[in-house]
Amino acid sequence: QKEVEQNSGPLSVPEGAIASLNCTYSDRGSQSFFWYRQYSGKSPELIMSIYSNGDKEDGRFTAQLNKASQYVSLLIRDSQPSDSATYLCAVKPLLNYGGSQGNLIFGKGTKLSVKP
Amino acid sequence: DTGVSQNPRHKITKRGQNVTFRCDPISEHNRLYWYRQTLGQGPEFLTYFQNEAQLEKSRLLSDRFSAERPKGSFSTLEIQRTEQGDSAMYLCASSPGWQHNQPQHFGDGTRLSIL
Numbered sequence: 063q064k065e066v067e068q069n070s071g072p073l074s075v076p077e078g079a080i081a082s083l084n085c086t087y088s089d090r091g092s093q094s095f096f097w098y099r100q101y102s103g104k105s106p107e108l109i110m111s112i113y114s115n116g117d118k119e120d121g122r123f124t125a126q127l128n129k130a131s132q133y134v135s136l137l138i139r140d141s142q143p144s145d146s147a148t149y150l151c152a153v154k155p156l157l158n159y160g161g162s163q164g165n166l167i168f169g170k171g172t173k174l175s176v177k178p
Numbered sequence: 179d180t181g182v183s184q185n186p187r188h189k190i191t192k193r194g195q196n197v198t199f200r201c202d203p204i205s206e207h208n209r210l211y212w213y214r215q216t217l218g219q220g221p222e223f224l225t226y227f228q229n230e231a232q233l234e235k236s237r238l239l240s241d242r243f244s245a246e247r248p249k250g251s252f253s254t255l256e257i258q259r260t261e262q263g264d265s266a267m268y269l270c271a272s273s274p275g276w277q278h279n280q281p282q283h284f285g286d287g288t289r290l291s292i293l
């Protein structure tokens with residue numbers, strides 16, 4: 063059973079602080095990793111994708127991947143109240159490790175609250 | 179470049195009725211996915227199309243569920259004899275077809291409520 067684990071939160075940070083969101087996954091063969099943001103009642107919106115070990119930065123967002131530890135994280139710098147949402151970690155297993163061609167495996171999401 | 183479009187946005191129906199949802203993917207995306215999401219959970223994979231071919235179905239997709247993508251463009255998801263447990267947000271996503279690791283982009287979803 064391939065699993066993706068996230069702390070459900072809520073994670074509360076003050077405006078302007080760094081928010082750190084973490085995710086672990088069970089399938090060591092996983093190759094593609096994604097972070098989605100989901101506002102209440104809305105659909106997931108892609109924020110970041112990462113495929114190689116290390117850091118990937120895009121504006122205020124930094125994704126970090128450590129395949130040896132099976133760990134992926136998302137840092138949000140200068141957090142804003144508009145960042146308050148649920149952040150979903152999604153993992154795509156590798157085909158030849160029994161992964162499908164299609165599906166992403168999602169965690170349950172971490173609810174982030176940024177206080178003004 | 180328009181995004182993924184889903185219709186209807188909301189559907190309320192009585193238990194036992196049949197419902198059908200439509201998804202129009204991003205143009206030129208030949209991969210289309212259906213997911214289901216319930217409150218407090220992440221999306222769960224239902225099925226996946228490459229062009230018009232349905233290549234994979236989850237164990238979640240019981241025989242009451244059927245999905246089609248007849249011309250490789252839009253897709254429909256039908257649920258027959260709906261049950262209370264079918265109440266959820268049904269999400270459609272699409273991605274380009276040239277690599278398996280391309281990100282999936284989601285539509286706004288169809289929220290199904292079973293009375």
